[in-house]
Amino acid sequence: MFAGQVWKARAGLTLRVFARHLTDGKPRTIEPVFQYGSDSFVERDMQLEKLRLIPPSPTVFARNPYHENVMEYLLDMMNKYASLPYSKKNSEKSVWLSFEDYKRKGNTAKCKLAEYNKLKQTLVRLDSIDPQLRSPDLEEVLDFFKVPKTMRDVEKKIKELDSKGRAVATGGRKDSSAKVYVVEGEGTILVNGLPFDEKFKNLKDRTRILYPLQIVESETKYNIFALSRGGGSTGQADAVRLAIARALVIHNPLFEDILLKAGCLYRDPRSVERKKPGKLKARKSPTWVKR
Secondary structure, three states, X not given: OHHHHHHHHHOXXXXXXXXXXXXXXXXXXXOOOOOOOOOHHHHHHHHHHHHOOOOXXXXXXXXXXXXXXXXXXXXHHHHHOOOOOEOHHHHOOOOEOOHHHHHHHHOOXXXXXXXXXXXXXXXXXXXXEOHHHOOHHHHHHHXXXXXXXXXXXXXXXXXXXXXXXXXXXXXXXXXXXEEEEEEEOOOOEEEOOEEHHHHOOOHHHHHHHHHHHHHOOOOOOEEEEEEEEOOOHHHHHHHHHHHHHHHHHHHXXXXXXXXXXXXXXXXXXXXXXXXXXXXXXXXXXXXXXOO
16 A cells, blocks of 8 residues: 555655554654645745856856956947947057956966957957047946056157267168168268169169158268178168168158158068978979879
């Protein structure tokens, strides 16, 4: 009978256990706390729902919850202001927290450099929005990740003319390097003690050297004394050109914008591509033979 009653209880009926009281000898019924087929389980679930600890965010289970929350918030901001006009010039002067400072602020050592670069890329995109159209919330977020002006390094020292009135600058290209001294004069150019038309036989190289002077229309206003070494004639010519452009900015800072737009103040990063294994040169493959 007892086994049959247990089976009936599992079917949804009340479990009855008969026992004899030592005092009155009457049987008593013991019902379980939760009855099958009743609303007791619903009440229990409601009680457990109150006691359950719910994480504040799904990112609590991520490898780096702090970074995930930051990126989620920034991406929401970017989607919100995606239609606003922006320009990369608005974010050129911004200085962001370094990788180590960001990890220290988030109190986490699990952040990877690739994640930080993605964060910085998102911040630059938000900072490029027109300042007149930014909301106070966006400004507050950007200021949180920017380095305060009081904490920045000492401002870049503005180069000036030396005691002899010379502007000294350096330049480079490939394996070549150059150092030039520019003073006001009648337009003489000497490279390693030789007139530049004797030093550089190729017309293309001489044109490269004169290009910064032609841009600012100062071909006959400065004397230039250059020292170059390393590499070939093309590399040395580009190195001298870069050094001359930098020296002209020292003489007249107003030349900077003009020379920047002309590309004279940027060092050419191109160099010889390395040879790869299995290749005859950098990319050239050996002749394919069927047999």
